[in-house]
Amino acid sequence: MRIAVLVTCFNRVDVTLRGIDSLVRSLNACAELDYKIFLVDDGSSDGTGVQVKRLFPFVEVSVGSGELYWSGGMTRAFRAASAHAPFDAYLLFNDDVDLFEVEIPRFHTTYQRLNEAHPSILVGACVDLRGNVTYAGFRLGSPLRVLDFKRVEPVDSPVPCDTFNANFVLIPGRFFEEVGGLDPAYSHSYADIDLGLVAGKLGVPSFVYELPVGVCEKNVPLNVKIRLGGMRDRWKLLFRHPYGLGPYFHFAWKHRPRWAFPLISMLQISKRLLLLAGLSR
Known part of the structure; x- marks a missing residue:
C-alpha cells in the first residue's frame, strides 16, 4: 500500500x-x-x-x-x-x-x-x-x-x-x-x-x-480568544483572514439549505458584531 x-x-x-x-x-x-x-x-x-x-x-x-x-x-x-x-x-x-x-x-x-x-x-x-x-x-x-x-x-x-x-x-x-x-x-x-x-x-x-x-491537546477555542482579546484582536479574529466571514459563508452555502442562506448570513453577521462589541459570548 x-x-x-x-x-x-x-x-x-x-x-x-x-x-x-x-x-x-x-x-x-x-x-x-x-x-x-x-x-x-x-x-x-x-x-x-x-x-x-x-x-x-x-x-x-x-x-x-x-x-x-x-x-x-x-x-x-x-x-x-x-x-x-x-x-x-x-x-x-x-x-x-x-x-x-x-x-x-x-x-x-x-x-x-x-x-x-x-x-x-x-x-x-x-x-x-x-x-x-x-x-x-x-x-x-x-x-x-x-x-x-x-x-x-x-x-x-x-x-x-x-x-x-x-x-x-x-x-x-x-x-x-x-x-x-x-x-x-x-x-x-x-x-x-x-x-x-x-x-x-x-x-x-x-x-x-x-x-x-x-x-493531542485541545487548542484554545476561537470564542475564548475573542472573549479575552481587545477590540483590535476581536476585529481580526471575527472579520479578517483567516477567520473572516468568507469561509463560513462558503461552508454554509455548500452544506446547508440554500433557502436558509440569507437568514444564516444575517444571523452570523449580527452575532459577530455583538461579539466585537463585547456584548455576547
Missing part, C-alpha cells in the same frame, strides 16, 4: 520534530506500507522546515508565505504530492499529535479491511494527557445550524460518522485525487469538516477507529 502523508507546520520546531518522529516510527511499524511525507513549513522563523529536512532527509519540505494557515498548508502539501500520484491513500496528519506507536499498525489493518468492501475513510481520535477525547468524528446536528455537530468517540469497533477532525485521518487515494484534495476556499478552519461531508455525499463513508491513536 502506497500512501502520501500531508503535514503543515508553523513556528513550533520542537513540537513538529516530535510529531514527525512519532509519525515515522509508527508508520515504519506497519507491514507492507510504502509512504512519502510532504510537509509545508509556512514561513517559520524558527527553522522548522530546515530542522525537519536535517533530521528526516526523506521528507519533502516546501516553504509557504506565512499566510497559508492549516488548510492552505495542507492544500499546498497535496499539490506537492500530486507530482508523485497516484497514491492508494492519503494520510492527513497534525504535527502536534504524539502517536501511540503500537496502535498504528492495527489502524492500518482496519483501514485495509474496511476498504476491501467499499472505499472508506478511517478517523483516528486523539486524547489529552488526562485521557479525554479532544479530536474525533462528528454526527450532523440541526441542518439549520451551520456548525451543529455531535462528537463521535471511539467504541469497541469502527463507528460511522458524518465528518471529522483531520488530526490523523486516512483517506482513499482515488476519491481524494478526484475531488482535488481539500477545498482551497478555506484557509484555516472548516476544510476537514467540509471534506467529510463531501465524501458522504459522494458515497464514501467515514468511520472512527475503535481506540485513540495518540495524544
Whole structure:
C-alpha cells in the first residue's frame, strides 16, 4: 500500500520534530506500507522546515508565505504530492499529535479491511494527557445550524460518522485525487469538516477507529480568544483572514439549505458584531 502523508507546520520546531518522529516510527511499524511525507513549513522563523529536512532527509519540505494557515498548508502539501500520484491513500496528519506507536499498525489493518468492501475513510481520535477525547468524528446536528455537530468517540469497533477532525485521518487515494484534495476556499478552519461531508455525499463513508491513536491537546477555542482579546484582536479574529466571514459563508452555502442562506448570513453577521462589541459570548 502506497500512501502520501500531508503535514503543515508553523513556528513550533520542537513540537513538529516530535510529531514527525512519532509519525515515522509508527508508520515504519506497519507491514507492507510504502509512504512519502510532504510537509509545508509556512514561513517559520524558527527553522522548522530546515530542522525537519536535517533530521528526516526523506521528507519533502516546501516553504509557504506565512499566510497559508492549516488548510492552505495542507492544500499546498497535496499539490506537492500530486507530482508523485497516484497514491492508494492519503494520510492527513497534525504535527502536534504524539502517536501511540503500537496502535498504528492495527489502524492500518482496519483501514485495509474496511476498504476491501467499499472505499472508506478511517478517523483516528486523539486524547489529552488526562485521557479525554479532544479530536474525533462528528454526527450532523440541526441542518439549520451551520456548525451543529455531535462528537463521535471511539467504541469497541469502527463507528460511522458524518465528518471529522483531520488530526490523523486516512483517506482513499482515488476519491481524494478526484475531488482535488481539500477545498482551497478555506484557509484555516472548516476544510476537514467540509471534506467529510463531501465524501458522504459522494458515497464514501467515514468511520472512527475503535481506540485513540495518540495524544493531542485541545487548542484554545476561537470564542475564548475573542472573549479575552481587545477590540483590535476581536476585529481580526471575527472579520479578517483567516477567520473572516468568507469561509463560513462558503461552508454554509455548500452544506446547508440554500433557502436558509440569507437568514444564516444575517444571523452570523449580527452575532459577530455583538461579539466585537463585547456584548455576547
